[in-house]
Amino acid sequence: MAVYRRSARPRFTLVLLVLTALTLLTLDERTGGTGVIGAVRDGARDAFAPVQDAAESVFRPVEDFFQSALHYGDLEAENARLREQLAERRAALLRAEDADRERRALLAQQDLEFAGDIPAVSARVVSASISNFELVMEIDRGTDHGVAAGMPVVTGSGLVGRVTDTSRTRSTVLLITDPTSSVGVRVAESGDVGVAVGRGPRSSLRVDLIEPETKLQKGDVLVTSGLDQSVFPPQIPVGTVVASGAAVGALQQDLTLEPVVDLDRLSFVKVLQWSPRP
Amino acid sequence: MEPEAMTFVAAKVSLLVLFALVLQQAVLADLRVSGVRPDVMLLVAVAAGMAGRSERGAVVGFVAGLLADLFSPTPLGLAALTFSVVGYVVGSIQTGIIRSVWWIPVLTALVASVVAVVLYALVAAMIGRAQYVNLQLLFTAGGVAVVNAALALPAVRALRWGLGSSEVYAR
Numbered sequence: 001m002a003v004y005r006r007s008a009r010p011r012f013t014l015v016l017l018v019l020t021a022l023t024l025l026t027l028d029e030r031t032g033g034t035g036v037i038g039a040v041r042d043g044a045r046d047a048f049a050p051v052q053d054a055a056e057s058v059f060r061p062v063e064d065f066f067q068s069a070l071h072y073g074d075l076e077a078e079n080a081r082l083r084e085q086l087a088e089r090r091a092a093l094l095r096a097e098d099a100d101r102e103r104r105a106l107l108a109q110q111d112l113e114f115a116g117d118i119p120a121v122s123a124r125v126v127s128a129s130i131s132n133f134e135l136v137m138e139i140d141r142g143t144d145h146g147v148a149a150g151m152p153v154v155t156g157s158g159l160v161g162r163v164t165d166t167s168r169t170r171s172t173v174l175l176i177t178d179p180t181s182s183v184g185v186r187v188a189e190s191g192d193v194g195v196a197v198g199r200g201p202r203s204s205l206r207v208d209l210i211e212p213e214t215k216l217q218k219g220d221v222l223v224t225s226g227l228d229q230s231v232f233p234p235q236i237p238v239g240t241v242v243a244s245g246a247a248v249g250a251l252q253q254d255l256t257l258e259p260v261v262d263l264d265r266l267s268f269v270k271v272l273q274w275s276p277r278p
Numbered sequence: 279m280e281p282e283a284m285t286f287v288a289a290k291v292s293l294l295v296l297f298a299l300v301l302q303q304a305v306l307a308d309l310r311v312s313g314v315r316p317d318v319m320l321l322v323a324v325a326a327g328m329a330g331r332s333e334r335g336a337v338v339g340f341v342a343g344l345l346a347d348l349f350s351p352t353p354l355g356l357a358a359l360t361f362s363v364v365g366y367v368v369g370s371i372q373t374g375i376i377r378s379v380w381w382i383p384v385l386t387a388l389v390a391s392v393v394a395v396v397l398y399a400l401v402a403a404m405i406g407r408a409q410y411v412n413l414q415l416l417f418t419a420g421g422v423a424v425v426n427a428a429l430a431l432p433a434v435r436a437l438r439w440g441l442g443s444s445e446v447y448a449r
Binding site for chain 1: 300304305313314331336340343344347350351352353354355358362369395399412418422
C-alpha cells in the first residue's frame, strides 16, 4: 500500500505541473501579452534590468579585453577599412545634399513624412538575441522613455525591425529577418511595391509581389514603401538585391534581399516615435 | 521529509535557480556559441533530475522553465512544460546510476538537452508557432546540448548540495 502511494506521487506531481503549464500557455495565448501575464512579464523584466546593467558593467571590460586581445589584427584592418569608407561616404554625402533638398521640397508638397524628421529615441541593445527561436532583441528603453509597441526601429543605415513589447525600462524588437516579419518595400527607380519577408537568422529576405518585368540589378536598394496603413514610414533603406529573376510564366519575381543593417552586430539603435496614420 | 528540512531544501534550490537566472539573463546575455544562445535554465532542470528523484526533477524543471519563459518572448508555460517533463524523465532513469561512471552525467546532459530543445520546438509548433521547427533547430539543440554537457558535472554537484545528497540513494 505504502509502496504504491510513494511511486504514484511523482507521477501525480508531474501531471499537476503539466496541467498548470498548459493553463499558463492557454492564458498567454488568449491574452497575448496583455493582462496579468503581460504585467508579470513586464514587472520581471523591469525588476531585472538593474541586475543586467550591473552584470554588464562588471563583465563587459573582461569581455572587451579578451575580444581585443584575440582580434587585434582584425580590429586594425577593420579600422583602416572604415576610415576609407567614411571618406568615400563624406564625398557622396556632399553630392547628395543637393538632390536631397529638392526631394524634401517635393515630399513636403505632397505632405509625406520621411525618416529624417521623425522624433527618435536612441537606445542601446541589451541583448542581441534573447531567444534561440524568435528573432528578437532587447533594448534598454521602454514606456518610461516614450517607446510604444509598433514603433519602427532603425540605425543610421537602415531598418532593423519594430517594437513588439514594452515594459517601463525595456523593449523587445522583432527583427526584419524573423519569419513572422513582413515589410512593405518599394523599388527606388521604378516605384514597384512588394513585401519583404524574413527567413531566419543570417538569411536574406524574400521579396514577394514584384512584377517579373521589373529590371533589378544586384546591389539595387529597396526602401520601405510607407503606403497607407503601412507599419513603417517611407524611405527607410531595407536591403540590397542579392538575386533577381523570374521563371517563364511566373506571377512574381524570385527576389532576395540582403538587409542593409548588420543585424548580428548591433550596439545602438534608434526607435522612431511614429505610428501609422489612422 | 520534515517541514523544516523541506524549507531548507527549497531555499537552497531557489538560490541555485536564481543564480542560474542571473547567469542566463545578465552575465551570458550576449554569449553565443556558433550563433546559438546557451540555456542554463535547462541545465538546472536536467541536473536536478540527475541529483534528485523524478519528482524533484519535475518541480525544479517547472520553476526553471517558468523563469526562462518569463524573460523570453516565447509563449509562457512552454519551457515550464518541457523542462518539467525532461526533469522528470531524467530523474526516473538516473536513480542509482549516477555514481557509477563519471561521464554518465555529461552524456545524460547532452542527450536530455537535445531532446528538451526538440520537444520545446515541437510543442510550440502544436500551439501555432510552426516556424520554430526548421533546420536551425538542429544547430540550436546541438549548441545548447554541448554547453550543458560541458557544465554538467559542476551543475549536478551544485544541485546535489541544494537537494540534499541523501536523495540520490532514496527511492
